[in-house]
Amino acid sequence: MITLHYDSRFGLARGAVCIDGQPHLYAEGYEFNQSLTMVNVQSVARLKSKAGGVAFLTLADGAEAVLDVPQEGFAKLVEGATLEIEIIAEPRQEKLARARLIASATGEPRRISPVQSLKDRLLAQVSDGDDIVESTLDSDALDGAEDAALNPSSPLPEGGYLSIERTRALIACDIDSAGGEGNATPKAFAKACNERAVSDIGRRLRLSGLAGLIVMDLIGKRHDADRLRHLLQAGFGSEADKLIIGPIGKFGTLEFVRPWGATPLMDMARSPVRAAHLLLRNAVKRAKEEPGRLLTLRAPAGTLDIIRPLLAASHDPLSAIIRLEAATKSEVIVT
Incomplete structure (x- = not known):
């Protein structure tokens, strides 16, 4: 069951999408955010400058963004030109928003995409448009999703712990089997912890907004790489085709790249x-x-x-x- 918990008051809102009771998405802020640096927003922007192989844009609301463009197309860009663009990654920490080029444009910089409510933006991210989404308000569910978005490290179901720490270079994830093997052997429990962590990492990253290079320190050294890869992709659902997954390293690390999208909640704290x-x-x-x-x-x-x-x-x-x-x-x- 997919449930949207949503609360709006004084023009500010927050919402969480839960699947079978577990939070998968969380967002908060203005109910109708006019910002042009939000993911998927299309607008006409002006090419401000080019420097060191990087193109900088000025958007209609005064915000700035970096334009992602192939090198062969970079030389054709003319400073001062107007371009139709779409935001593919929101600003975070000291990073500007990133945009992709759609086409050349005419006229003054302006918004193209309609302004959506925070509720509609959350619903648009639900993986299958045919799913029935129940809408309700549960403050405890919202608080739980907010806390999980700010603190993605937590115990794994049925034992073990997945720690997720952000650094300037990457997202470091450590899987710990301490805390209860039950009737399983240490090797079997470690294997189960690895599989649970790999299955759940997609949900936690999506909820927290963390992305970039992800390094998971698996328990042990010998792993079923095909199964772990399958579980990782299954956990990301429709987002799986955007991942770049590397082979498991000789020191027992699983590395993959998830493209940045929405600004992490921890950056907005x-x-x-x-x-x-x-x-x-x-x-x-x-x-x-x-x-x-x-x-x-x-x-x-x-x-x-x-x-x-x-x-x-x-x-x-x-x-x-x-x-x-x-x-x-x-x-x-x-x-």
């Missing part, structure tokens, strides 16, 4: 939009606990600058009892 969302979510919680009381939201100026227009545009009944106050620390005060 300190953004003003996320800070505003967390503060408003806390305000909703406090209002349920103590109904009818006035709420004062204290936060840094950058966070309040996000909240202020959201409250002004909202018809939410809580908007009338919320006051904003600048402070160094974010908190909700009930009076």
Whole structure:
């Protein structure tokens, strides 16, 4: 069963897609995000400059992106030209968004793709369009998906542990069999842990948004490479054909490349939009606990600058009892 858990308030939203109770996708932010650097958004952009074999774009909203173009096509690009492009990877940490070239264009930079709600963007990622998706709201399920997106390391079902750590160069994954062999022999339990981890890595990476070079440190040295490859591809589902999978190394590592897509939630952890969302979510919680009381939201100026227009545009009944106050620390005060 595929279930979409979705919550929207004050123009901000969050949602999670769960399959048989397990979270597979999570997203949060503006309910209708106007950004042109989101995955799959098409627009007309202007070629800002070319340097060192890299082409830089300026989008209609002022954001910048790097253009992926074959070397033979790079020389034909003219600075200042307008190009129809599609975003294939969102910005992350110190990296700009990446775009692919669709065609040459005329006119001023502009958006082409319609603005979709966060809910529709999540539904579009469900692997099979024929599947029936049940839509509901379960705050615990949303909280669980959010936590898993921020912390992809966790125990494996039926024993073992899969640790996922991000570095500047790659995503390092360690499989640990400690924690319960049951009636299985150490060798059989290690084999089972490897298979469970390889089967689940796709879900965890998709949920967290992590990608790039993935290195999995398998338990032991002798492995059924064909079976592990099959389990890895099955775990990624329709995304499997985008993977580049290498042979298992002599030191027992399975390496593959997953193309970057959406910005990892952990990269958004300190953004003003996320800070505003967390503060408003806390305000909703406090209002349920103590109904009818006035709420004062204290936060840094950058966070309040996000909240202020959201409250002004909202018809939410809580908007009338919320006051904003600048402070160094974010908190909700009930009076």
